[in-house]
Amino acid sequence: MIDGAAITTLLKSLKVSHVVWVPDSALGPWEQSFAEAPEITLVRVCREGEAWALAAGLHLGVKHPVVMMQTTGLFESGDALRNVLFDLGIPLFAIIGYRSFLLPDSPDTARRFAEPVLQAWQIPYHVVHDPEELPMLAEHYQYCLENDSPGVTLIAEGRM
């Protein structure tokens, strides 16, 4: 499990200004660390679709937001994602909780459809399995930033 201090330190090093989120049980424990970091503004939305458009507005205002949600939120927010990334062309980065990834026999459809959906959207992504792989998140973020590309890091999770 990746702790809040580690992810906050990482995001600060990447000069992320805002986290726009609907947390899940794996990402949620990060809240206190985000709240205590003066460099990061935590923005809670009601539904995941808002996160993409709100982050787009921040981006237009020359801020550096990261969107966070669970895979279920990814599914829900598809049209907002489509519009922001592909109509507006705003290259947002998202950290997405990969529900049930750590349970290979899980019948959870949120696990089954996560990567096919990202592939369908043609969004470059990778999976972070444990804290030792956090540097991959930084590399992916930098790659996307340098190439004006949207990107996703999936955070491997157990249950909900």
Add this chain to the structure above:
Amino acid sequence: MASSPTPQRMSLVPALEILRDIREDRVVITTMSAARHWPQISHHALDLNYVPSSMGQGTSLAQGIAMASPQQEVIVLNGDGSLLMNLGSLVTICANQVSNITVIVIDNGIYEVTGGQQTAGAMANVDYAAMARAAGFVTVATFEQLTAWQGAATEVLSSPGPRFLLWRVHPRYEDFHLNVPGPIGPRLDRLREALTSC
């Protein structure tokens, strides 16, 4: 098809013209029916014709711009159908204590750009102003008469935010198609440049 327009409601274009005349250096984001008319009457660097949009997300986009620049006032014009698709955005604005934003909802009771089907909100006779008030909007006002809007516009836009204005307007059943005015990229670039120079 919905019933004939109610005669006491105001027309959209004159209401927009009043807004244009008093908007000063506020960002104005238009969607749906407002996006059809605003570009013909306003050519301001802080305008954003948000077409194509994800329906309902105009409010959230506006909130992001407002949060990025707390000294910059932002106005977003949404339809009632759009608002229904993103009602939570009213709560999100208040939860994040965004005061430099004005949400104007153009309530015509129909999905105008698809030919005039009645919205669920109209069928339920929803009180959008009460919803905004309950979410925490500080200034909430409803306008049905053009003269009332004209008389109050300057003051209400200067009232404490966040602000929610409900415009009850005539629905439009003819020439309802909303044409996409070309790629949005250049319009975003123009707004971004204007925001950074403010």
